[in-house]
Amino acid sequence: MSIGTEPAVGAKRNYLQALNEALHEEMESNPDMICLGEDIGLLGGAFGVTEGLLARFGSDRVIDTPISESLIVGAAVGMALEGRTVMAEMQFMDFISCGFDQIVNNLATFHYRSAGEVNMPVVIRGPAGAYGGGALYHSQMNEAWFCHSPGLKVVCPSRPYDAKGLLKAALRDGNPVVFFEIKELYRRRELEEAVPGPDEIVPIGKAAVRREGRDVTLISYGQNIYHCLAAAEKLQSEGIDAEVLDLRTLVPLDEEAIWESLAKTNRVVVVNEAPRTCGFAGEVLARIAEKGFEYLDAPPARVTRLDTPVPWVKPLESYVLPDVEKVAAACRKVCRY
Amino acid sequence: MSIGTEPAVGAKRNYLQALNEALHEEMESNPDMICLGEDIGLLGGAFGVTEGLLARFGSDRVIDTPISESLIVGAAVGMALEGRTVMAEMQFMDFISCGFDQIVNNLATFHYRSAGEVNMPVVIRGPAGAYGGGALYHSQMNEAWFCHSPGLKVVCPSRPYDAKGLLKAALRDGNPVVFFEIKELYRRRELEEAVPGPDEIVPIGKAAVRREGRDVTLISYGQNIYHCLAAAEKLQSEGIDAEVLDLRTLVPLDEEAIWESLAKTNRVVVVNEAPRTCGFAGEVLARIAEKGFEYLDAPPARVTRLDTPVPWVKPLESYVLPDVEKVAAACRKVCRY
Amino acid sequence: MSSLSATSATPESAEPWGADQSPSRLLAPDDYREILNQLFLARYFDVRLIKEKKRGHLRGTLYSSHNQEAVLVGALFGLEPKDWISPIHRDMPAFFLKDAKRGWRNPERIGMSIQEVCAQIWGKAASPGRARDNWSHIGSRKKRIVHSTSMLASTVPVAAGIAYSERLRGSNAIVLTFNGEGSTARGDFHEGLNFAAVHKLPMVSVIENNMWAYGTPLELGCPTPFVAERAKGYGIPGLVADGQDVFDVYDKVKWCIDYARAGNGPTVVECRTYRAYGHGDHDDDRASKYRSPEEVAEGRRRDPIAICKERLVELGVLTRDEADQFQPEGKSASEVRDEDFPPDVVAYVREGVQFAIRSPYPDAEEAAWWVFHEEGEPQP
Amino acid sequence: MSSLSATSATPESAEPWGADQSPSRLLAPDDYREILNQLFLARYFDVRLIKEKKRGHLRGTLYSSHNQEAVLVGALFGLEPKDWISPIHRDMPAFFLKDAKRGWRNPERIGMSIQEVCAQIWGKAASPGRARDNWSHIGSRKKRIVHSTSMLASTVPVAAGIAYSERLRGSNAIVLTFNGEGSTARGDFHEGLNFAAVHKLPMVSVIENNMWAYGTPLELGCPTPFVAERAKGYGIPGLVADGQDVFDVYDKVKWCIDYARAGNGPTVVECRTYRAYGHGDHDDDRASKYRSPEEVAEGRRRDPIAICKERLVELGVLTRDEADQFQPEGKSASEVRDEDFPPDVVAYVREGVQFAIRSPYPDAEEAAWWVFHEEGEPQP
Ligand SMILES: Cc1ncc(C[n+]2csc(CCOP(=O)(O)OP(=O)(O)O)c2C)c(N)n1
Ligand SMILES: Cc1ncc(C[n+]2csc(CCOP(=O)(O)OP(=O)(O)O)c2C)c(N)n1
Numbered sequence A, B: 001m002s003i004g005t006e007p008a009v010g011a012k013r014n015y016l017q018a019l020n021e022a023l024h025e026e027m028e029s030n031p032d033m034i035c036l037g038e039d040i041g042l043l044g045g046a047f048g049v050t051e052g053l054l055a056r057f058g059s060d061r062v063i064d065t066p067i068s069e070s071l072i073v074g075a076a077v078g079m080a081l082e083g084r085t086v087m088a089e090m091q092f093m094d095f096i097s098c099g100f101d102q103i104v105n106n107l108a109t110f111h112y113r114s115a116g117e118v119n120m121p122v123v124i125r126g127p128a129g130a131y132g133g134g135a136l137y138h139s140q141m142n143e144a145w146f147c148h149s150p151g152l153k154v155v156c157p158s159r160p161y162d163a164k165g166l167l168k169a170a171l172r173d174g175n176p177v178v179f180f181e182i183k184e185l186y187r188r189r190e191l192e193e194a195v196p197g198p199d200e201i202v203p204i205g206k207a208a209v210r211r212e213g214r215d216v217t218l219i220s221y222g223q224n225i226y227h228c229l230a231a232a233e234k235l236q237s238e239g240i241d242a243e244v245l246d247l248r249t250l251v252p253l254d255e256e257a258i259w260e261s262l263a264k265t266n267r268v269v270v271v272n273e274a275p276r277t278c279g280f281a282g283e284v285l286a287r288i289a290e291k292g293f294e295y296l297d298a299p300p301a302r303v304t305r306l307d308t309p310v311p312w313v314k315p316l317e318s319y320v321l322p323d324v325e326k327v328a329a330a331c332r333k334v335c336r337y
Numbered sequence C, D: 001m002s003s004l005s006a007t008s009a010t011p012e013s014a015e016p017w018g019a020d021q022s023p024s025r026l027l028a029p030d031d032y033r034e035i036l037n038q039l040f041l042a043r044y045f046d047v048r049l050i051k052e053k054k055r056g057h058l059r060g061t062l063y064s065s066h067n068q069e070a071v072l073v074g075a076l077f078g079l080e081p082k083d084w085i086s087p088i089h090r091d092m093p094a095f096f097l098k099d100a101k102r103g104w105r106n107p108e109r110i111g112m113s114i115q116e117v118c119a120q121i122w123g124k125a126a127s128p129g130r131a132r133d134n135w136s137h138i139g140s141r142k143k144r145i146v147h148s149t150s151m152l153a154s155t156v157p158v159a160a161g162i163a164y165s166e167r168l169r170g171s172n173a174i175v176l177t178f179n180g181e182g183s184t185a186r187g188d189f190h191e192g193l194n195f196a197a198v199h200k201l202p203m204v205s206v207i208e209n210n211m212w213a214y215g216t217p218l219e220l221g222c223p224t225p226f227v228a229e230r231a232k233g234y235g236i237p238g239l240v241a242d243g244q245d246v247f248d249v250y251d252k253v254k255w256c257i258d259y260a261r262a263g264n265g266p267t268v269v270e271c272r273t274y275r276a277y278g279h280g281d282h283d284d285d286r287a288s289k290y291r292s293p294e295e296v297a298e299g300r301r302r303d304p305i306a307i308c309k310e311r312l313v314e315l316g317v318l319t320r321d322e323a324d325q326f327q328p329e330g331k332s333a334s335e336v337r338d339e340d341f342p343p344d345v346v347a348y349v350r351e352g353v354q355f356a357i358r359s360p361y362p363d364a365e366e367a368a369w370w371v372f373h374e375e376g377e378p379q380p
């Protein structure tokens, strides 16, 4: 198994196709793998991430479950205990709250409780994120709940290459991984790119520099990466040269990558669409304050959702979420310090 | 209604009695109040917090529910919608994960979704915290999940006076409050003190200085306050004069109290027994880094649980949790910077 | 009898009232006409939304209630204004049909107006929820409609709480919940119904069994042929109604309402129907992946409007000519025209739509309001 | 017949096998004696723990299984080693009774040894979970015992997953879950059983109905007189057994095991029994707040050991003298002495206790291990 970090040569894929391909390949190569979720079989998933799996692998291994998120996770735990690798889809990551106990108290802690006897190769994945007018229950980025629950790895790819490579890595990791897909990126044309081959993965726990810069580091992941990149473009013309770091994995966090960038820029803005209080942006700020204090020439800043739910109609939704201008403004302030 | 901050004159109460008294008084003065929970009636609660309520107010208003945390919270939402004030007990705060969806997606957002039409005067309360050998599922401090869920106030008293005053305030607040009681303090003798009278409350959103000091600020809440106070005593003899700030309320956070203390000490250690990543200690660090950078003469530090579950046997439990020595060591390091 | 229609698989699904005393026999001729009109209204409203959505005027997903109108109309018709309802995604017409028994223009009704409902759908400030959440996620304490979340079946514990609280006040109001058959698999359905049964709460659980939960067929979500059999686990009556026959729905649900109002406790009524289109409009094309055209045709064969008309003609409430005056039945949204509906139905919906179109959006800053209740907070 | 004993309230609770062919009739005399011995062992183990706890040797809460031993022994006796079990807090003896059919000292058994179980209770490193979680929260993939969490009924979805996975491998292993009657109110019980019923999974849900869930009586948690009636909601058999009669439990559970092994799907067996003491030892005094002495006396009147002995005498497996040799029945923990039990029982438990006492605690640093599975991680 080789680990690719650069796009492989091959047909271009969008984010959704990349995920779909990863599932097909892993189901093919791992006969012990089972997929569980609502409407993942006959329908192929609400968005089509599981398209074609049922026809190819049969209803024994591709299960259209009842509407029972706690059952989905609990059954995944049972299957993993029996020796399976499980992909469990949440139709929207918002509904993960309905399977919450099984994730944080059962799945996450199993390896710990069993003193290393039992691995839990279970990936809980599904579409997440706002900006699409999904309102309160089809917009959440609730990754922080899981980052705060020891025993879970937490992953969030921002592009097709990573989507495929990280999903494959997650399915081979042997640990429970909560995998946040950005539904607004699923079919975004301009992101199409060649993706890793069947034997390649993108390693969990490694961040990636998306844009090099010297004046300020923008740290983010998921959809906000594109707000950061656009803000960086904007700032360039104002004489601010921003670096953009895509964390890709939240737990375990690639702190080295942060220090490397901060050593260069000495200024940092963390961007994240989740609510502000106790969100992952705050965690990054905390680590920087604790361990990266010496690098800083200015207070670190974060741009996050307000501490509100995500409201429905566009002007309200925009009001509470980070956007290019909010990111640029934060950078300006940090650089002016 | 007067708001007391100093112990009232009267009989001394322990933490548990203080809570019990608050419930009796509020049930008495508010005929629209209902109590819900497992074993809260006939038994009087697993720890006795609801002792005497059933006999005094009857089984219509003091309901021994089935073992159904999601029902408990959901029914509380329904009762509040119909106009009630509800106290809903989680037998241990660890089990709140089983009612998680109803709390974060229904209760927390109701006022928001209804555009201010409906208030949700619901207090979800129960025993929390480690240090008692309760192991993974009887030790959790999972307040950060709720701090990260907009629409919830989050409270955690460290002494009988606050326990009573804050619980009364929570039950009168008109908003959902997640109320973390520290079970290890329930019957601690040395904490017994006079508590607020029937018409007094302790306001939500106000921190309290537990010890004045000039060299470093220890910020904490709940059980860790006592680790901080003991560490401060220890440090005194070493020439370090520590201030101890008890947040009491996490959401909304009394930032003013933090700035006031930091303006004096310029050094800070945040102590919290919850897992480190995305815990509330990190949030406090993040706010300090963002807005209090100028106050700091040294990097802020946090002392938290390791990112592990809480294991059972004593040496293992101690290994992962903050203690007096870990707090003192962090202070020394911060002060030596 | 088709496999979709009423059955007596459960003992309670036999008419519990004795053959000739069904609740619908007690209705007045005006009521019968009103019921047909409400079917027209529900159908027309749905059609109108489909058209507006196709034209790109609406955001969000439209969950059509086409072919399922008899469930809504029949279930709601037996309620009193003081009763509570909790509609779900597919029940949009329920918001203005609640308490519309004496006509949806009756000045004394407290149910939502078409203006309020359309303002919500168009995302305007005049929505009862000021368009903070989408589509069916509105409610009103005053109007006794539960504000639901997306999480299916999570209204069941809420309904139990309301029912408990109402009864404790000495009220005999009842709470009627709607759920799709797929949603009955959720733990919240169980926890809510269990509590309601333990306390004999005045609650009626109406199950809209349209045979599909998104792309998952009944048999993968429910182990028994009839969802109503879930009631047996709680020792409560579980009735099965022909969801295409508004009077059968009315009869069964009304029986349950009376049962609850008399203090006997909760019940389940399964109304067997069939989803006409995709799960939501985004699924209209994909739905053919999992449902054959034959199955869909069979499921839509018994149009609830046609069945209602037949009954009214039989009863002598309408002449054949009167019944034939408006004929939307059997037509899909693209085929049907305004002329197929009574003018008052069209006018009512038009008033709502035009009101919504002319209404302003909420101001962006509102997004930050009402996270917490505070003294002096803005009043909507 | 007392209200606690078997009944035919549900049709399935009648003997499904025909009166004279009950599974227990097929047991050999050695099996009968083994069953009695296992009752002795379970009782003695519990008594010993109560004493150790009183002396302050143990941390954590002790959930006594006194008076409920017939449920454990009877349910487990019908299993094969390959079958899975998921015990809960009150089932501590299940860990060493699993797969003990041919004697708990049988060298070929894979079930846990008394040493392992005691090491766990004493919090020692030799515990299968290295004492990371407490008491009943141990498990073993090899031994096919599910590692449970505290969250009641959360093992039911897990069991469904195991059962699904086993069947898919072509195995005919079954999964037997234990739950208290109170825990059946939880959503997870419903979601797990619903899925199991939809897929006809080889799963047996044994309900230990000891009439109380902590301080909450049966009727406040369950709307039907028999918990087994929950099965009706899933269209699966729900049997009721006299939980004081080990052979009735064995018969009913064994029937379910065979039913599951033959591919017919899940079942529920309610075993009606009574909790002898407080919910946990911390509750021993408070329990009198909610249970009258008369009720407790009645609940403990029919000691499972006595009932088993009577049966063995009736069957001619034991003489009256042999049956009278050891008499712990009817005595509470403070009254009973080692001499009331067969020496092998006492010796076996003593071996476990002494092993545990002599064993080292895990090292503090282990607390940070095994959060994640990693290459080169420490091996326990
Ligand atoms: C807890 C939860 N899980 C998943 C979903 C996604 N979802 C929305 S509607 C639906 C199908 C509902 O089926 P059913 O209950 O039969 O109602 P119908 O749409 O057929 O009217 C699903 C799975 C959800 N809204 N909530
Ligand atoms: C989800 C959850 N809620 C609450 C508890 C606390 N609790 C532990 S045991 C118990 C009572 C269990 O009653 P039952 O299921 O009848 O089992 P029994 O103790 O009678 O054997 C409760 C409420 C828990 N462990 N898990």
Ligand SMILES: [Mg+2]
Binding pocket: C180, C181, C182, C208, C209, C210, C211, C212, C213, C214
């Ligand atoms: Mg449906």
Ligand SMILES: [Mg+2]
Binding pocket: D180, D181, D182, D208, D209, D210, D211, D212, D213, D214
């Ligand atoms: Mg019990």
